[in-house]
Amino acid sequence: MKESYVALINIRRQVFAKIAKMAYDGTDLSELEKSSFEIIPGEVATYRDSVFRERAIVDERLRLTMGLNARKPTEFHRVTDGIAEVNVDKTHFIEPLINVITYACEACPTKTFYVTDNCRKCLAHPCTNVCPVNAVSIGKNRAIIDKDKCIKCGRCKESCPYSAIVQYDRPCAAACGVNAIDSDYLGRAQINRDRCVSCGNCIIQCPYGAISDKSQIYQLIKALKTNNHIYAIIAPSFLGQFGPLATPVQIFEGIKQLGFKDVVEVSLGADITTLREAKEFLERVPGEIPYMGTSCCNSWTIMVEKLFPDQYEYISDSASPMVETAKYIKKKDPEAKIAFIGPCISKKLEALREDVKDYVHFVITFEELMGMFVAKGIELSEIEVLKEIQDASILGRGYAIAGGVAEAVKKTAHAIDPSKGINVEGASTLHDCVKLMRLAKAGKKNGYLLEGMACLGGCIAGPGTIASLNRVRKAVTEFKNQAASKTPFDNKIIDEKLRNK
Amino acid sequence: MKVKVCVGSNCTLLGSMNILDQIEDLEDIIREDAYIYSDEELDVEAIKCLGYCKEIKKNVAPVVVVDEEPIFNATSQTVMEKIVNKLRK
Numbered sequence: 001m002k003e004s005y006v007a008l009i010n011i012r013r014q015v016f017a018k019i020a021k022m023a024y025d026g027t028d029l030s031e032l033e034k035s036s037f038e039i040i041p042g043e044v045a046t047y048r049d050s051v052f053r054e055r056a057i058v059d060e061r062l063r064l065t066m067g068l069n070a071r072k073p074t075e076f077h078r079v080t081d082g083i084a085e086v087n088v089d090k091t092h093f094i095e096p097l098i099n100v101i102t103y104a105c106e107a108c109p110t111k112t113f114y115v116t117d118n119c120r121k122c123l124a125h126p127c128t129n130v131c132p133v134n135a136v137s138i139g140k141n142r143a144i145i146d147k148d149k150c151i152k153c154g155r156c157k158e159s160c161p162y163s164a165i166v167q168y169d170r171p172c173a174a175a176c177g178v179n180a181i182d183s184d185y186l187g188r189a190q191i192n193r194d195r196c197v198s199c200g201n202c203i204i205q206c207p208y209g210a211i212s213d214k215s216q217i218y219q220l221i222k223a224l225k226t227n228n229h230i231y232a233i234i235a236p237s238f239l240g241q242f243g244p245l246a247t248p249v250q251i252f253e254g255i256k257q258l259g260f261k262d263v264v265e266v267s268l269g270a271d272i273t274t275l276r277e278a279k280e281f282l283e284r285v286p287g288e289i290p291y292m293g294t295s296c297c298n299s300w301t302i303m304v305e306k307l308f309p310d311q312y313e314y315i316s317d318s319a320s321p322m323v324e325t326a327k328y329i330k331k332k333d334p335e336a337k338i339a340f341i342g343p344c345i346s347k348k349l350e351a352l353r354e355d356v357k358d359y360v361h362f363v364i365t366f367e368e369l370m371g372m373f374v375a376k377g378i379e380l381s382e383i384e385v386l387k388e389i390q391d392a393s394i395l396g397r398g399y400a401i402a403g404g405v406a407e408a409v410k411k412t413a414h415a416i417d418p419s420k421g422i423n424v425e426g427a428s429t430l431h432d433c434v435k436l437m438r439l440a441k442a443g444k445k446n447g448y449l450l451e452g453m454a455c456l457g458g459c460i461a462g463p464g465t466i467a468s469l470n471r472v473r474k475a476v477t478e479f480k481n482q483a484a485s486k487t488p489f490d491n492k493i494i495d496e497k498l499r500n501k
Numbered sequence: 502m503k504v505k506v507c508v509g510s511n512c513t514l515l516g517s518m519n520i521l522d523q524i525e526d527l528e529d530i531i532r533e534d535a536y537i538y539s540d541e542e543l544d545v546e547a548i549k550c551l552g553y554c555k556e557i558k559k560n561v562a563p564v565v566v567v568d569e570e571p572i573f574n575a576t577s578q579t580v581m582e583k584i585v586n587k588l589r590k
Contacts, residue, residue, distance in 0.1 A: 003519040006576060013514050243508035243518065244547045373510045380510065381549050467518050 003468050007047050008209040014039050015061045016217065016371025023221035024375055029083050035062055036079075053103065057209075060101045065215040067092055070099050089223040091216050091362055097198050097348055100189050104210035107187035111169040113150060113157055115143045118164035126159035175205035177430020177454070178303060195306065199299035199430055199454035200345040200463030213345045213463075217372060220339055220362045224259030229335045230361075232260040233325045235342030236267045236392075237400035237460045240467045240475030241366045242373070246380035248479055253385045254378050255341070255369070266342070267392030269325030270296075270399040270408070271488035275498050276318035278412035281449055282420060289314045290446040294405050296320045297459075298346040300433050300452030308437050319356075321399060322347060326359035328493075337361045341369050343400075343462025346454070365464025391493065393485035400476050402428035402458035406451035412488060416501045426451035428458055502541055502587055504580070505566040509550025517563040521547055523577040527584065538588045 003009075018035055021027075036058035045051045059079045060070040067086040071077040086092050115127075119142035127143050128136040135149035136156050142164070145156065157165040172189050173181040180195035181202065189202075189210065203211045224230055232255045242251055252263040273296060281292050295301055295316040305312045319327070326338045339362035340347055351360040364372075373380065395411060398404035406424035413422055425448055427436040433452045439445055455461040460472040467475075485491040489499050506512075506521045524545050531538050553561050553571065561573035565580050567587070572580060 003516065003522065006516050006519065009516050017514060243513040245508055245549060370510070370514045374514050378510060379550050466513065468522050471518065471522065
């Protein structure tokens with residue numbers, strides 16, 4: 001979540017802690033009816049125009065966190081309608097993952113250029129002179145842009161010496177790299193399911209907190225209370241997320257105190273994915289396929305599948321680090337149920353895939369996990385534990401930072417076959433991923449390994465993170481350098497056959 | 502000046518790391534216009550849970566302590582204002 005959106009963070013995370021507490025306490029779910037009152041008490045509005053609207057929106061957040069759909073404003077429903085369906089101890093996914101809370105959406109105007117008070121109606125008026133469709137004229141008080149003519153090229157804005165012309169766009173739409181934000185009949189945001197890849201960037205950017213994903217914490221906690229074979233696998237970007245004083249081993253121990261049997265680094269799976277992708281690349285490129293795309297970012301692969309279907313076969317067949325880590329645990333404990341904890345909400349969809357659903361049973365974010373720590377009253381920095389975590393190599397732990405995947409695969413492929421040079425290129429926003437795929441489709445990236453990531457900066461900037469990018473990058477780098485194994489080849493946990501060059 | 506930012510679970514959940522980030526960035530602003538401010542050093546520390554949430558039984562997170570004075574429901578803007586005012590000559 002965007003760190004400076006303090007008020008939104010407050011509401012969103014209080015709901016996580018609330019639902020987690022209800023799950024741990026075994027509170028009767030009819031109590032949900034009054035939860036919004038407890039989160040927004042009194043009669044004076046703090047966040048919006050009215051306290052009643054604030055509570056209505058919290059009600060929707062409570063429902064989404066329970067895994068239910070937000071209610072339709074046009075139909076009468078109680079907060080608890082449908083609750084029995086999700087009062088279970090396994091993931092019960094109701095489409096879609098990403099939801100607009102309609103009455104939180106303020107129907108911001110769509111992309112436009114407009115002239116501000118800064119305009120001095122100057123003599124040169126370059127704004128009019130550079131317009132390719134003659135849409136800018138000089139009015140009585142300032143320049144005027146004819147909205148019907150304007151093609152939104154932005155040339156007037158660039159030419160103005162007074163910075164008087166600004167570009168305006170809905171933050172959700174500006175953040176969306178696949179153009180999936182439409183409008184409903186009241187001008188409110190509506191998500192185009194055919195294009196959406198569930199990256200969650202609109203959730204982060206909306207300043208009204210009007211978009212939210214669904215959570216599985218209630219069902220996960222319910223399962224944790226009865227099943228003692230639930231394992232947590234935690235993504236490489238977990239460092240620094242839970243406060244600067246919580247050490248990695250304290251975080252692992254804290255997760256165990258939530259009811260998990262054990263915790264494993266997903267960087268271990270990253271090592272396995274690296275070995276597989278390196279071998280796959282050497283085998284298939286350029287003979288079988290012209291280039292290869294990495295497979296670990298789920299939104300990137302969905303984007304290729306939806307927008308470039310004829311290129312989809314060039315995405316690596318190797319399973320993602322999440323799946324490889326889960327497979328490793330499942331092999332050791334066939335009874336295991338596995339929960340992925342990460343910065344990503346797209347993984348919630350990946351875990352539902354036919355080839356994944358038997359390995360990964362729950363997916364939650366760091367934010368949601370923090371809500372669980374608070375609900376359970378766990379203070380990570382006070383846990384006394386002396387152990388070392390050594391599940392993965394330096395390269396595996398680097399997956400979280402943009403460029404890390406390609407670097408790991410490149411170095412590993414080079415170690416297997418030094419004679420073959422590999423070109424890599426990466427993109428780390430969905431906008432750039434789409435651009436990169438256009439080039440690849442045009443044949444301009446043949447022989448390349450393409451690393452696609454939907455979030456700017458990589459997984460460390462995912463929508464489910466708590467700490468800022470810089471803080472996490474520093475912590476990840478430090479933890480990476482503490483790894484005993486330099487490369488996946490040295491990681492003794494991994495099957496020797498796979499490690500054979 | 503001693504500024505302690507609580508990074509216990511509840512405070513972290515409700516954004517204390519952002520307060521920490523912002524106070525740390527404040528040092529750049531102060532350095533830029535050093536002549537306006539006193540030479541007093543700004544010492545920022547992340548600290549373990551102080552237990553106020555349990556003690557007061559109300560929602561007080563995030564908690565920041567500026568020179569022994571606790572600020573409840575702290576926001577970065579109020580904390581930074583306090584720091585800047587105290588540091589001004």
